[in-house]
Amino acid sequence: MGIVRKTKGVTTILKFFNQKGEATSVVHLIDLLKDKMNKTTVYRILDRLEHDGIIHSFNGKDGLKWYAKSIGCSADQHLDEHPHFQCTKCDKVECLPVEVKIPTIKNHKIDSTNILLLGKCEACSD
Numbered sequence: 001m002g003i004v005r006k007t008k009g010v011t012t013i014l015k016f017f018n019q020k021g022e023a024t025s026v027v028h029l030i031d032l033l034k035d036k037m038n039k040t041t042v043y044r045i046l047d048r049l050e051h052d053g054i055i056h057s058f059n060g061k062d063g064l065k066w067y068a069k070s071i072g073c074s075a076d077q078h079l080d081e082h083p084h085f086q087c088t089k090c091d092k093v094e095c096l097p098v099e100v101k102i103p104t105i106k107n108h109k110i111d112s113t114n115i116l117l118l119g120k121c122e123a124c125s126d
């Protein structure tokens with residue numbers, strides 16, 4: 001497994017995830033970093049960080065790709081079978097620290113899961 005080279009772009013994106021601690025959509029990230037690097041660079045760095053297990057991705061509503069910092073993952077061990085929650089009102093996305101039991105299906109091999117729960121977050125629920 002390749003160790004992520006600490007280029008300026010990598011450092012910037014890593015710093016962003018470390019500080020923010022919550023999930024971010026690719027679109028938002030590209031917009032945020034548009035003065036610092038181009039779209040292709042952002043995608044390339046995200047790919048690499050995901051490959052190394054530092055961040056993980058999932059699909060939010062509207063099919064947008066989201067990224068969040070991984071907890072307890074490494075390049076050889078992906079422990080990321082947690083569901084995600086997206087608020088339908090403010091669009092905020094959270095990683096849910098709960099375990100979801102993946103059913104075993106006869107004659108099928110499951111490689112990944114993508115569980116998205118939609119609803120209202122704490123701030124929007126009343």
Ligand SMILES: [Zn+2]
Binds near residue numbers: 089090091123124
């Ligand atoms: Zn909300």
Ligand SMILES: [Zn+2]
Binds near residue numbers: 068084095
């Ligand atoms: Zn997550």
